[in-house]
Amino acid sequence: MIDPIVSSLKIASSGLSAQSTRMRVVxxxxxxxxxxxxxxxxxxxxxxxxxxxxxxxxxxxxxLVKIGDVGRDDSPFIVEHDPGNPAANxxxxxxxxxxxxxxxMADMREANRGYESNxxxxxxxxxxxxxxxxxxxx
Amino acid sequence: xxSPIGSTLPIRDTQGPSSVSPVTGGLSSGxxxxxxxxxxxxLTQLASDSVATVKSAEATSIKGVKGEASTQVxxxxxxxxxxxxxxxxxxxxxxxxxxxxxxxxxx
Numbered sequence: 230m231i232d233p234i235v236s237s238l239k240i241a242s243s244g245l246s247a248q249s250t251r252m253r254v255v256x257x258x259x260x261x262x263x264x265x266x267x268x269x270x271x272x273x274x275x276x277x278x279x280x281x282x283x284x285x286x287x288x289x290x291x292x293l294v295k296i297g298d299v300g301r302d303d304s305p306f307i308v309e310h311d312p313g314n315p316a317a318n319x320x321x322x323x324x325x326x327x328x329x330x331x332x333x334m335a336d337m338r339e340a341n342r343g344y345e346s347n348x349x350x351x352x353x354x355x356x357x358x359x360x361x362x363x364x365x366x367x
Numbered sequence: 368x369x370s371p372i373g374s375t376l377p378i379r380d381t382q383g384p385s386s387v388s389p390v391t392g393g394l395s396s397g398x399x400x401x402x403x404x405x406x407x408x409x410l411t412q413l414a415s416d417s418v419a420t421v422k423s424a425e426a427t428s429i430k431g432v433k434g435e436a437s438t439q440v441x442x443x444x445x446x447x448x449x450x451x452x453x454x455x456x457x458x459x460x461x462x463x464x465x466x467x468x469x470x471x472x473x474x
Contacts, residue, residue, distance in 0.1 A: 238443070245439045351446075358450055365457035 236289040237354045243293040244347035247281055250296050251340040254279045255333055262328040270318035274326040276302035302327055406466060410459060417448075417455040424448035 254277050264274035282297030304327045312321030424444040431441035 238446075242439055242443050246437065249437070249439070355446065355450075359453065362450075362453050362457050365461050 231289055234354045234357050236291050238351055239286070239289055240291055240293055241347040241350040241354070243284075243295065244350075245344060247294045247296055248340050248344040248347065250299075251279050251281075252337065252344070254299060255337045255340060258326075258328050258333050259330070259337075262326055262330060262333075264326060265314065265316040265323055267316070269316060270324075271316060273306060273316070273324050274328070275306075276304070276326060276328045278302050406462075410462065413455050413459060417451045420451040421448045 258276050261274040266273050278300050280297040280300065281294050283292040284295045285291075286293045306324040306327050308322050309325055310321055311317055311323045314323045317323045424447065427436055427441050427444035430436040431438065
């Protein structure tokens with residue numbers, strides 16, 4: 230049986246890595262917000278989504294969080310009329326990625342908050358451990 | 368990683384007078400399982416345990432510098448090493464204090 234405080238450190242650490250992956254996906258979406266297809270009429274960058282999943286760690290006896298799936302957003306692409314674009318189809322329409330900047334910004338802020346919360350858990354757990362060890366001193 | 372250090376503390380002495388009397392045949396079953404742990408051996412194991420943790424933390428740090436390990440992993444390993452070291456030092460101080468106390472006993 231592992232110390233619950235130590236296991237909460239490990240759990241928070243898994244949360245940190247999950248939120249980092251979420252941050253990575255958001256940055257991919259933002260960076261590719263204007264990526265159109267290479268050939269005429271082809272599909273542009275498709276927005277990526279990320280899901281989390283609980284994972285039982287048998288050694289800790291607790292649920293860690295892991296990345297469930299990095300999937301693709303199937304919502305329709307935004308179509309713009311731009312006949313001069315190399316990716317335009319015969320009618321002059323260009324498919325642009327289904328990335329909504331506002332949603333990505335909100336998602337990024339949420340990943341940021343989640344990361345901060347997990348950091349706080351680590352900070353508190355560490356303080357508890359140090360306080361307990363300090364009982365031996367004096 | 369704190370529990371292994373705690374388990375290295377001498378268990379032999381807590382058995383009390385029952386293990387001292389060699390007349391009973393039950394001595395071998397109890398005493399050989401634990402094995403005679405001298406004070407020095409306990410401290411040695413305590414030190415080697417924490418050295419192993421510190422070593423793995425250093426290896427992880429080097430990996431982090433090379434870019435093979437993420438920041439979180441490095442911080443976690445270093446924090447674990449720090450924790451183990453703190454616990455080991457505190458327990459060692461306590462054990463040494465107890466030893467000194469015994470040696471100062473008026474006979």
